[in-house]
Amino acid sequence: MATHSTIRDVARSADVSLGTVSNYLSGKKPISDVMRGRIEAAIAELQFVPNAAVRVMQGGRSHVIAFIVPDSGNPFFLEVARGIEDFAIDNGHVVVTCNTEGDLERERHYAKALSEMRVGAVIAVASTSNELLLSTLQKSGVRVVTLGRQLPGGLFPTIAVDDLRGGFIAMSHVLERGHRRVAFLGAPDAESQIRERFAGCVAAYSDAGLDPAELLRVDADLNSPTARSAASRAILALEPRPTAVVCANDVIALALEAEAIRSGLRIPEDLAIVGYDDIEGAAIAPIPLTTVYQPRYDLGHRAAELALSENYPASTEPPFAPSLVVRTST
Amino acid sequence: MATHSTIRDVARSADVSLGTVSNYLSGKKPISDVMRGRIEAAIAELQFVPNAAVRVMQGGRSHVIAFIVPDSGNPFFLEVARGIEDFAIDNGHVVVTCNTEGDLERERHYAKALSEMRVGAVIAVASTSNELLLSTLQKSGVRVVTLGRQLPGGLFPTIAVDDLRGGFIAMSHVLERGHRRVAFLGAPDAESQIRERFAGCVAAYSDAGLDPAELLRVDADLNSPTARSAASRAILALEPRPTAVVCANDVIALALEAEAIRSGLRIPEDLAIVGYDDIEGAAIAPIPLTTVYQPRYDLGHRAAELALSENYPASTEPPFAPSLVVRTST
């Protein structure tokens, strides 16, 4: 494995000065066609590949965007990641997805690795656990953007979707369909997004002149398949059974749908279901799922744009608006 | 944003020489406790973070593993990625997932970026389109490992699963269940893995004393939801309808299941379905899916291990063995 050729080799081979080759590569200064031709020939001949590390060493930042996410397998984040990646590529960057799985040690590993790499930007799904690490990164000069919600202190620019409104339109929808005995299938309040969605549901419930205390609720660990199934069965076992269920996300909504089908219920006649997220599986489910769509691709795309923008940190943006996708399940 | 402090600042603040700080950081030479104490104090005080780029500039390679994949959203690759990531983290590396989406230009962008970054290793899902790029990378000193199948020429160490055997056990299973009119729901032969699976099916069909020419087959673009549904309907429209279908992967098997349920068929009585991959959705489908499990996490983990191993390139490994997961759908 021959050692790499350097800009000096290119300059010598093209009989041109160092600075001219550098100008050719960076495009910051114009150069003549003669020089350009000679340099290009030399680069091709020597198979020269510039060493990106040097720019970083000089005090620059590497063309890497880190995406810090608790569960990269979640279809929602996957789509966000696509948005980030597309923008990153168009701007000569590369994305490192850091899957923390909620593990603090893993978060620390990534924070250390990213600092040492001098990453250009970090886009992180907001959570209380990573707040400290993010502010450390920010202090060392990394552009940080949080996703989903504003972290207390307002330190970081944030791209969010209006979850309150999402919960509101989901609940309004089933109430308009005439349902009066409704349940919310969610997760413990740790996640503030879930809390917001539930709050939106409560608001819609009140607005319809109903008593929010009568709104049923079952919680589950959304990341566990067995917990999802168990919570779904718990919903179906409520006496009397709700006629409609608004779910915290599509993954658990689909679990509920599967359980309902298995126990012989007709959807939407016996049970209406509303999901949240509009993941791919929602449209191709046995009973296509009514759900709240979040512009997740745009979310990621916009976050990357903000992170790399000239005038970072910009003032925090107004949240994106979710919309209802009505399908068969209601 | 104060500029970063350097190893020189640390040396000065700790009243110690440059080299000693370097030795402390790398651990390559022992140093006394006195020095250690002074250095640690200085590092803490200055909030020093070493600049990883310099090591790379000195001719080393960055602690980055690139995972080149045509569709990072595919649950199969997600799990492979988890295996890679876990190994990477344990070895102080970080993973860049490069989602090519089969786009040649995108592949080229990544090849360029990865070369310039001097990535340490590349793990790529084998495809004919990336062969040239991979060999270019390898020539420039990057460790390349291909995944799924050996690329012609045998240039790269490979980690694979025995798809021939997978197809064989899937087909054997439905034949043992007594089915005699069987279809294969797959994709055009471009993907050699699908080809292998089909070949395994044909082998099992012959072994059972049946005429392989009678084995039905429908193909679809596996990446398109609408194509999957259309192909599923095509299977159900065959006259006479097959009593069992072996599918090229779980995603399309689930589409078939959904279509079958929608048209009122009972599974497995009217139609038995076997998938391939054992994705998460297979177990929680309305009718839990019988499928061929591939040790995908191990696949990724082993690939990363191979890529970073001392004695890369090792001789190519024997393929991993798939196994059948029997559930309700057969």
Add this chain to the structure above:
DNA sequence: GCTGTGAAATGAAATGGTTCACTTCTTGTC
């Protein structure tokens, strides 16, 4: 007290691309 030995510490040189003050060349104007 002298020497030999090994451990620890030192700092100049090297790594490769960018920067910038400086030189050289070209073109236009009167």
Add this chain to the structure above:
DNA sequence: GACAAGAAGTGAACCATTTCATTTCACAGC
């Protein structure tokens, strides 16, 4: 033909770390 001004090209110095030949030091053995 002289001169100004802008364009293009040059190369030494710089960035933050590692490497390694050299120096320093402590201590054991005689």
